[in-house]
Amino acid sequence: MGRAPCCQKVGLKRGRWTAEEDHILAKYIARHGEGLWRSLPKNAGLLRCGKSCRLRWLNYLTDKVRRGKFSREEDDLIVKLHATLGNRWSLIANHMPGRTDNEIKNYWNAHLSRQIHSFRHTYTAGNETTITIDINRLSAASKRRGGRAPRSSTK
DNA sequence: AATAGGGTCAACCGCTAATCT
DNA sequence: CAGATTAGCGGTTGACCCTAT
Structure with missing residues (x-):
């Protein structure tokens, strides 16, 4: 049918x-x-x-999103977060205030994944940047795809 | 100048997971 | 407790631009 x-x-x-x-x-x-x-x-x-x-x-x-061009620092952060978290766009977005998962996902697919090799080269050659992953958030949402968010712990 | 081709990005779909009844 | 309902995620699509021919 x-x-x-x-x-x-x-x-x-x-x-x-x-x-x-x-x-x-x-x-x-x-x-x-x-x-x-x-x-x-x-x-x-x-x-x-x-x-x-x-x-x-x-x-x-919502005015939480700012929708400007991604800065070089944001590019860097996305690549690093993606290397750690994989395609967990929602988790990545949690570390980037003002950016949505959809926006980041689109940007990754359209721009960064194409240039990943040159980015990698730049990163290993360039100065190191440290990122901090919120482990609590990470484990809480560990490997979910979709699904309703847990009710905020109140009650 | 016109249009074919390629890239972008907003939005859709299927599915999963939490909550409700 | 089980089935129904609803929110949320990630992959994917396709309409709209921009560029090259």
């Missing part, structure tokens, strides 16, 4: 977000806060699935 769209995508909008949709989403979250993604689009009046709203907010609309 033809594969059905994952949720009930029937009648729901997909693809790139318009400025108007962004405005509706940002305004709704400003009033009601984050979370409750499943019911959010209905309440806010968006023809999107909750997943789409969550992704748009987390990766683009």
Whole structure:
């Protein structure tokens, strides 16, 4: 059988977000806060699935993201973190305030992985930089792929 | 000047894991 | 306790740009 769209995508909008949709989403979250993604689009009046709203907010609309060009220092940090953590983009993002996992993943795939050899050369030849890994965070999230975040330890 | 080709990046999908009932 | 529900992750896609021809 033809594969059905994952949720009930029937009648729901997909693809790139318009400025108007962004405005509706940002305004709704400003009033009601984050979370409750499943019911959010209905309440806010968006023809999107909750997943789409969550992704748009987390990766683009929240002012926690700064979305500038990656600096040389950030390049360096990403390469080093990736060497240690592998494709754990969410963990890597935890060490880079203002950057999202999606953004870092994209950047890695588009730019850094292509240039990894020259980067490696630079790093071994150049001055050493030390990075600090938060082991507690690391073990807590050790090898997960996906899955809901544990409820913040309160209760 | 027009367009084919390649690179970027926003967003989707399938799946996993925590929580709810 | 088990099945249903929902949040979150990482791989992947494809629409949109930029450049070379």
